[in-house]
Structures are given as C-alpha cells and as structure tokens.
Amino acid sequence: GDVNQYERDAWWVAAKYDLPSGYVGAEYGKALEASCERVGTSCDARGTGAQLLSGGYFHSLSKQSQLLFILSIMRNDEFGTYVNIGSNTGIGQDGESLFVSLKHTF
Numbered sequence: 244g245d246v247n248q249y250e251r252d253a254w255w256v257a258a259k260y261d262l263p264s265g266y267v268g269a270e271y272g273k274a275l276e277a278s279c280e281r282v283g284t285s286c287d288a289r290g291t292g293a294q295l296l297s298g299g300y301f302h303s304l305s306k307q308s309q310l311l312f313i314l315s316i317m318r319n320d321e322f323g324t325y326v327n328i329g330s331n332t333g334i335g336q337d338g339e340s341l342f343v344s345l346k347h348t349f
Contacts, residue, residue: 246286251277265309269298274325290321290335297327299342307349313342 255272272295277288299313315327317338330338 245282246279247282248280249277249288250279251275251291265300265302267298267300269296271296274323276320288322291323292320293323293325294318295325295327307347309346311342311344311346313344315340315342 251274253272253274255270257268257270259266259268274291274293277291279286279288295315295317297313297315299311302310302312304310313328315330315338317325317327317330317332319325319332319335319337321335324334326332327338327340328342329340332338
C-alpha cells in the first residue's frame with residue numbers, strides 16, 4: 244500500500260569563533276531513524292538515520308569577499324540517503340568532502 248505517514252526527528256548544533264581574519268565554525272547534526280505507516284500493511288524504516296560532522300575556516304578578504312574552506316563527513320546508517328557538499332553517495336554510503344569557495348556579495 245501507499246505510505247500514509249512518514250516522520251523523522253533530527254537535531255543540529257553549531258559553534259562559531261571569531262578571529263581577526265575571519266572565523267572558524269563547526270557543526271554536528273544527527274538524523275534519527277524514520278517511522279512510517281502504510282495503508283493496509285506495515286512499514287519498516289529502520290537504519291535510515293545519519294550523522295554529519297563539519298568544520299570550516301571562513302577568511303575575510305574584504306567587507307564583500309570571503310574565502311571558505313569546509314570539511315564535511317557524513318555517516319549514513321545502513322539505509323540512510325543523506326549527502327553533503329560535493330559528495331555523491333548511494334543508499335547506506337558514507338561521504339567526505341572538502342569544499343573550497345570564493346564568496347562575493349554585491
């Protein structure tokens with residue numbers, strides 16, 4: 244039958260520390276296993292959670308320009324499908340990425 248209810252709880256914390264040249268930041272997030280119900284039958288969503296650990300340095304070049312370095316590590320449970328910056332993972336696969344970018348606002 245069709246899924247008539249799907250629910251997932253998740254939480255996330257972040258920290259930022261200012262430096263004279265910019266700031267450093269870190270975050271941790273956790274998606275818990277989902278729960279679901281199907282019309283006329285049971286539904287199994289075990290093993291669908293994930294954890295994310297990410298940290299970065301954000302260097303100020305000017306008031307409008309910033310250089311970013313972000314390292315992210317995603318750990319999916321057996322059937323988790325989460326991805327992070329720059330990773331292309333499948334069901335249950337983990338991903339690591341280093342993201343380097345130049346941000347300019349007008």
